[in-house]
Amino acid sequence: MVQYRRNRVMGGSYFFTVTLRDRKSTVLIDHLEFLREAVRKTREARPFTIEAWVVLPEHMHALWTLPPDDADYSSRWRSIKSHFTHQLAKQIPINRNTKGEYALWQRRFWEHTLRDDVDFSRHIDYIHYNPVKHGHVKQVKDWPYSSFHRFVAKTVYPLNWGCANNDTFDQYQFGE
Template sequence: MPNYRRAFVAGGTWFFTVNLLQRRGNDLLVREIETLRHVVWQVRKRHPFTIDAWVVLPEHLHAVLTLPPDDADFSLRWRLIKSGFSRALPKTEHLSVVRQKTGERGIWQRHYWEHLIRDELDYQRHVDYVHVNPFKHGLVKRVSDWPYSTFHRAVAAGIYPADWCGDMTADAADD
């Protein structure tokens, strides 16, 4: 098993990708979006963090999060989000023998991808990546059409124009 090294920087900003265990044809995250929102709200209340950017897709999510200046424990927050979400759902998923033995649910992949943001350009690239993701995966024709994203908050704040990243329907008509 690989030796995962995590960069713990108090007050740091990270990009994350968190996946469901079963990704193919799974829409659990958008189907249970209110449950996920509630769990994130509860975790933020007890263990604050800033959501710089967030998008929830059917079977994975991306986020750019910033922790308080004296805190570097993003692992605690993801553990609480993943376990809280899992506990809120009925136990209907298939469990492998290994997960049965360890008492784990079969909802999330055990690990997640994290990247410590290095500078403003790195930050902007990752925030853009978060917001463009539903468009990139072909889930919408326009970034603004995806409802489970902080893109709408960023448009309201004047960070992006509402038509940012174009319109697939207009592009197709031009061909």
């Protein structure tokens, strides 16, 4: 079995991409209440700070900061995926793989350890702009499944951030 090397920093901040196996699925936004419950239960057992999050139909991006004495994000993702899957399986049939496991998620997730404040800010921008990038909406403010609205309420972003008619938008550079 391939041993994946993951960077682990105690109390670090991390950017994640987590994807469903079926890239045409809409199950994440169709059953957002199960995802919210899975995150809530996981955070009760293993706390972490959600810095930013966006949920798209078949994948999501998140930026977390872990507690100072902790670098174990993998068990948190395993818990979120497991809670969500088991709740969903009570509502709709989910295919199983040859090992009998639910075949809902891609097996792994993509992780990036954030290096500094600029890296942190760019990934938050990337998260919030992602629904526009994928063509789900024309303006960031129109995607309801995003922490963007929390950032607007805290006046971190103006409501028209990410819009073509926002003169300051050209200064932003996005990328994973």
